[in-house]
Amino acid sequence: MGMSGRPDAHLPRERSALRLSLVASAVLAVLGVGWGMAAGSQAILLDGVYTLIGMALTSLSLRAARLMDAGPTPRYPFGRESLAPLVVGMQGLVLLGTCVYAALDATRVILDGGVEQVSPGSMAAYGLLTAVAALAVHRYLRRSDPASDLLDAEARQWWAGALLSLVVLTGSVLALLFSDRLGSGPQRYLDPVLVLAACLLLVPQPVRMIRTMAVELLEGAADQPVQQAVSDRVDRVGAQFGLGQPALRVGKIGRKLYVEADFIVEAGCWDIADEDRVRREIASQLTDLPYDVWLNVELTTDPTRLR
Structure with missing residues (x-):
């Protein structure tokens, strides 16, 4: 049984947020590459470059969102929701590769003696x-839309970008404060050291x-939080109908x-109509969850179903 626990109004909101992210990425990517x-x-x-790659991935997310919003089709009777984790994983792999390369x-730059002073x-x-823009x-x-995996992945990218900008800001401020004491020698390593620090901070995001x-x-x-929310509602319905732990x-x-x-259940005590009543009540309890819930409820006398 399929039922939507997520209002349709959330779908255009997701696409709208992705479009805004795409525009912001384009602006900051041009700014970053040009400034750098x-x-x-x-x-x-x-x-x-990180933002530029993020822009390409946002375009992919936007395309995936359109396909998922189309819902089930004869060719895809259960919809195409698998695109969401697939796109999220692709984003993670690309971003992880970017961090490793950087x-x-x-x-290499450190081993070669640093760079000209920036x-x-x-x-x-x-x-x-860029930190202010990324955080915004x-x-x-x-x-x-807190329930959207695509927006969650997008937000993670922006959070990682904000961390990167904050690393650049912090390192630069420290260099300004201690430039007289350090001299020009150590400052040759400021830029690559900041890159390494940023990569270490960014890596957990794509791994997740x-x-x-x-x-x-x-x-x-x-x-676990999602499982607990479902379990609480199912247990409440089970207690209402005098059923045991499912x-x-x-x-x-x-x-x-x-x-x-x-x-x-005990043999001969329940029929299909009873099962339907239990199913409808559980479905009603799950409607407040921000997901498209596909529910299956079975009353059976076979104890092996609990294994």
Whole structure:
């Protein structure tokens, strides 16, 4: 049984938020690449390239959102929600690859003796500007649709971008404060060291995104808070009908939440109409969850169903 626990109004909101993210990415990508090349800063250039890659991935997310919003079709009778974790995982893999490449390049620069001195003032100005912009977009995405995996991945990208900008800002401010004491020698390593620090901070984000893809595509259990929310509602209905503890399975793929509840009953005491009443009541209890819930409820005399 399929039922939507998520208002249709959320769907255009998701696409609208992705479009805004795409426009913001385009602006900051051009700014970052241009500023980085003009200032000769690898850290700023990394930020710009990171945002540029994010822009391409946002376009992919937008396309995936349109396909998922189309719902079930004769060719895809259960919809195409698997696109959500697939796109999230692709984003994670690309971003992880970007971090690894940047870290290796920064290490090479350090071993080669650093780079020509980059103006800390210019880097600080860039870091402040882009950090504020990234945090603003991140906040907007988080508030647009908390149940959207695509917006969650998008928000993670912006949070990672904000961290990168804050690393650039912090390092530049420290360089300005201690430039007289350090001299020009250590400042040659400022840019690659900032790149390495940023990569270390960014890596957990794509790793989590890749893990999300693996768990959902392999039909793993939903996160504990989601499972608990479903379990509480199913248990409440079970108690209402005098049923025992069910075998409950909860899986999630994108916006779709699969719920299967099997109750063991005595032979001859329940019929199909009773099962329908239990199913309808559980369905009613789950409507407040922000997912498209696909529910299956079974009353059975077979105790092996609880295994």
